[in-house]
Amino acid sequence: MRKLFIASTLVFGLAVCGFWLASAVLTPPEAGAGVVQKTTEPQWSAEEVARHDRPTDCWMILGREVFDFSTYLPQHPSDPDVITPWCGKDASEAYLTKTKGRPHSPYADSLLPKYRIGVLK
Numbered sequence: 001m002r003k004l005f006i007a008s009t010l011v012f013g014l015a016v017c018g019f020w021l022a023s024a025v026l027t028p029p030e031a032g033a034g035v036v037q038k039t040t041e042p043q044w045s046a047e048e049v050a051r052h053d054r055p056t057d058c059w060m061i062l063g064r065e066v067f068d069f070s071t072y073l074p075q076h077p078s079d080p081d082v083i084t085p086w087c088g089k090d091a092s093e094a095y096l097t098k099t100k101g102r103p104h105s106p107y108a109d110s111l112l113p114k115y116r117i118g119v120l121k
């Protein structure tokens with residue numbers, strides 16, 4: 001009886017190890033593991049953003065993200081002179097402070113994803 005117990009424990013242990021080894025050997029490596037993950041998101045240089053510096057073609061950098069606000073500009077509640085100077089530029093600070101030391105509302109933040117076109121190179 002004791003021999004049977006030892007033998008079955010051994011067989012069970014070997015089976016567990018076998019499955020563990022087989023899964024370690026046979027499971028393909030995760031996509032991109034060990035290599036730099038490629039992003040399909042468009043990447044823009046600051047020079048490219050700077051080319052879109054007009055009210056009708058207005059790109060801005062906020063943080064590391066790039067936005068095309070061309071269609072939003074006519075809807076912006078302030079005087080256009082407040083926002084248009086930031087077309088083609090890094091407007092992170094201006095957006096965070098409205099140039100008046102006050103942050104935009106969560107509603108304003110919620111509009112941003114619609115105009116996001118990629119990230120900074």
Ligand code: HEM
Pocket residue numbers: 060069072076077078082083086091094095098099100102103104105106107108109111112115
């Ligand atoms: C980047 C330069 C920008 C500057 C300097 C700027 C400045 C201002 C100013 C002065 C006001 C009106 C006064 C006030 O509410 O305190 C305002 C309001 C507002 N702005 Fe901008 N803005 C900028 C960009 C944007 C962008 C990119 C959006 C959204 C896509 C946006 C959305 C709004 C909204 C929704 C309001 C109404 C008040 C609020 O919700 O905070 N603004 N902004």
